[in-house]
Amino acid sequence: xxxxxxxxxxxxxxxxxxxxxxxxxxxxxxxxxxxxxxxxxxxxxxxxxxxxxxxxxxxxxxxxxxxxxxxxxxxxxxxxxxxxxxxxx
Numbered sequence: 001x002x003x004x005x006x007x008x009x010x011x012x013x014x015x016x017x018x019x020x021x022x023x024x025x026x027x028x029x030x031x032x033x034x035x036x037x038x039x040x041x042x043x044x045x046x047x048x049x050x051x052x053x054x055x056x057x058x059x060x061x062x063x064x065x066x067x068x069x070x071x072x073x074x075x076x077x078x079x080x081x082x083x084x085x086x087x088x089x
Contacts, residue, residue: 001043007051010036
C-alpha cells in the first residue's frame with residue numbers, strides 16, 4: 001500500500017465529488033474516499049509511514065511549499081485543493 005497514492009486518489013475523488021451534479025457519480029466518488037481512508041487507517045495502524053504531504057512542514061521540501069502544493073483548507077486543516085460546494089447543491 002502506498003499512502004501517497006491513496007491520499008492522491010482520495011483528493012481526486014473529493015474534488016470530483018464536489019464538481020459533479022450527478023448523484024450516482026457523487027456516491028461512487030464518496031465510496032472511493034471511504035475505501036482509501038480505511039486502507040490508510042489500516043496502514044497507519046500497522047506503523048506505516050505518513051503520506052509525504054502530511055509530514056511536518058519542516059520535513060517538506062521548501063520548493064513544494066513555495067510552489068503552493070501544500071495548502072491547508074481553513075475548515076479541516078487538510079492539505080488539499082479546497083472545494084467549497086458541490087455543483088448543483
